Amino acid sequence: xxxxxxxxxxxxxxxxxxxxxxxxxxxxxxxxxxxxxxxxxxxxxxxxxxxxxxxxxxxxxxxxxxxxxxxxxxxxxxxxxxxxxxxxxxxxxxxxxxxxxxxxxxxxxxxxxxxxxxxxxxxxxxxxxxxxxxxxxxxxxxxxxxxxxxxxxxxxxxxxxxxxxxxxxxxxxxxxxxxxxxxxxxxxxxxxxxxxxxxxxxxxxxxxxxxxxxxxxxxxxxxxxxxxxxxxxxxxxxxxxxxxxxxxxxxxxxxxxxxxxxxxxxxxxxxxxxxxxxxxxxx
Amino acid sequence: xxxxxxxxxxxxxxxxxxxxxxxxxxxxxxxxxxxxxxxxxxxxxxxxxxxxxxxxxxxxxxxxxxxxxxxxxxxxxxxxxxxxxxxxxxxxxxxxxxxxxxxxxxxxxxxxxxxxxxxxxxxxxxxxxxxxxxxxxxxxxxxxxxxxxxxxxxxxxxxxxxxxxxxxxxxxxxxxxxxxxxxxxxxxxxxxxxxxxxxxxxxxxxxxxxxxxxxxxxxxxxxxxxxxxxxxxxxxxxxxxxxxxxxxxxxxxxxxxxxxxxxxxxxx
Numbered sequence: 101x102x103x104x105x106x107x108x109x110x111x112x113x114x115x116x117x118x119x120x121x122x123x124x125x126x127x128x129x130x131x132x133x134x135x136x137x138x139x140x141x142x143x144x145x146x147x148x149x150x151x152x153x154x155x156x157x158x159x160x161x162x163x164x165x166x167x168x169x170x171x172x173x174x175x176x177x178x179x180x181x182x183x184x185x186x187x188x189x190x191x192x193x194x195x196x197x198x199x200x201x202x203x204x205x206x207x208x209x210x211x212x213x214x215x216x217x218x219x220x221x222x223x224x225x226x227x228x229x230x231x232x233x234x235x236x237x238x239x240x241x242x243x244x245x246x247x248x249x250x251x252x253x254x255x256x257x258x259x260x261x262x263x264x265x266x267x268x269x270x271x272x273x274x275x276x277x278x279x280x281x282x283x284x285x286x287x288x289x290x291x292x293x294x295x296x297x298x299x300x301x302x303x304x305x306x307x308x309x310x311x312x313x314x315x316x317x318x319x320x321x322x323x324x325x326x327x328x329x330x331x332x333x334x335x336x337x338x339x340x341x342x343x344x345x346x347x348x349x350x351x352x353x354x355x356x357x358x359x360x361x362x363x364x365x366x367x368x369x370x371x372x373x374x375x376x377x378x379x380x381x382x383x
Numbered sequence: 384x385x386x387x388x389x390x391x392x393x394x395x396x397x398x399x400x401x402x403x404x405x406x407x408x409x410x411x412x413x414x415x416x417x418x419x420x421x422x423x424x425x426x427x428x429x430x431x432x433x434x435x436x437x438x439x440x441x442x443x444x445x446x447x448x449x450x451x452x453x454x455x456x457x458x459x460x461x462x463x464x465x466x467x468x469x470x471x472x473x474x475x476x477x478x479x480x481x482x483x484x485x486x487x488x489x490x491x492x493x494x495x496x497x498x499x500x501x502x503x504x505x506x507x508x509x510x511x512x513x514x515x516x517x518x519x520x521x522x523x524x525x526x527x528x529x530x531x532x533x534x535x536x537x538x539x540x541x542x543x544x545x546x547x548x549x550x551x552x553x554x555x556x557x558x559x560x561x562x563x564x565x566x567x568x569x570x571x572x573x574x575x576x577x578x579x580x581x582x583x584x585x586x587x588x589x590x591x592x593x594x595x596x597x598x599x600x601x602x603x604x605x606x607x608x609x610x611x612x613x614x615x616x617x618x619x620x621x622x623x624x625x626x627x628x629x630x631x632x633x634x635x636x637x638x639x640x641x642x643x644x645x646x647x648x649x650x651x
């Protein structure tokens with residue numbers, strides 16, 4: 101019976117070996133191939149694409165933009181999503197279940213439809229967002245949202261917000277309300293309770309939510325493509341262009357592989373850091 | 384547990400407005416009577432919903448997405464049942480690595496998977512075919528199917544199976560009459576979650592779909608890239624209504640919180 105678990109997972113293992121590992125290895129190899137306008141892809145081993153991606157200032161700017169957008173999306177999601185999860189957790193049923201559905205539901209609605217909504221809301225200088233901001237007196241002249249990084253950050257924060265709320269919500273479920281009550285009984289004000297009791301305990305949830313949101317924001321495609329238009333490129337839309345418009349597949353593969361490795365480094369590094377930090381507290 | 388103060392409720396209202404605004408705006412604009420994008424105020428019209436019928440590519444893309452989602456989710460569930468039983472019941476060398484491999488499509492950016500599939504399918508002669516789409520979608524929805532199947536396989540009471548064996552049931556009978564019926568709710572919810580993820584997937588599919596094998600989200604995306612007009616808002620409104628209906632059904636049947644919090648708790 102020692103072979104049983106291997107036999108049981110064999111079908112899926114074969115599928116993944118054939119349809120995930122082989123294509124990924126082929127993509128890494130592709131990034132070392134040569135390409136020319138007329139000769140197409142040449143299966144040789146050269147470092148040209150990697151040199152171009154790593155030294156050309158165009159790619160530096162593009163990767164810097166990708167990670168800058170991802171950072172601000174993460175920040176916005178944490179600043180709005182974490183308090184909302186806390187408020188949601190303090191609600192009574194049926195409101196709690198209803199609003200949880202309202203906030204998590206968009207996760208399952210097509211990203212294209214949600215981004216279209218933002219494109220309509222931003223729409224030029226007369227967009228609803230600008231009208232609302234001007235009528236509240238927050239700004240006096242319309243802000244550009246379409247085709248800007250600001251617009252991308254707002255739309256992506258909306259698209260990825262449910263992941264942050266979910267992560268913080270999960271952390272809040274493990275929280276013992278008696279600790280809050282004990283703090284209040286010992287004379288702590290509501291702000292102190294929040295800062296000294298609640299926040300430290302949900303911090304792992306916020307951080308794990310931040311890692312997910314960052315990774316998804318840095319590799320998002322449909323939202324940056326629609327809001328950013330054809331000029332404002334991020335890593336994934338640039339790779340798409342190289343593959344389906346310029347047809348320089350090896351260069352596109354180099355961009356994609358670099359994005360993959362950069363993200364793995366960030367996610368693994370951040371997870372290690374979080375685990376070490378909280379192992380000291382709880383271990 | 385204390386109650387939310389007025390400040391918290393103001394924040395909550397603004398937050399819910401932020402989450403719902405883009406979705407409601409799409410549905411609102413879809414009812415415009417004009418030939419351009421505008422917010423209908425006094426006059427409402429269904430003309431852009433009727434207009435969908437004149438664009439067969441949206442209709443055929445919708446059916447393709449439906450079939451693709453149903454088929455790839457069903458196959459993904461079929462692959463994940465034995466894998467879930469192996470992971471749930473045995474402690475074997477490489478168990479963690481195998482689990483991580485099966486969950487890896489969640490970690491790998493979909494744009495990278497799209498590129499890898501495009502290259503791979505072109506090389507093996509499946510470029511732009513429906514078979515290629517199904518293979519790719521099986522892989523990307525398998526983690527969702529596996530996670531829910533695994534959850535029900537872990538929670539399964541082995542004593543019931545032992546009782547069946549002691550009463551003389553063969554291994555095959557135990558599997559068919561005891562094990563599978565017990566994990567069935569997990570399979571159904573795994574299939575539903577996999578289906579929705581396949582139905583919404585655009586980033587990976589946009590690389591491997593050719594004209595004639597485009598899915599609905601890909602068709603919508605390519606349409607928006609060219610121009611945004613009321614037609615695409617009415618198509619989006621239909622997609623939103625269908626998704627919300629599915630959401631409500633799933634919430635009633637399994638509880639959306641259970642479906643999604645399981646999804647968020649261990650990292651995705």
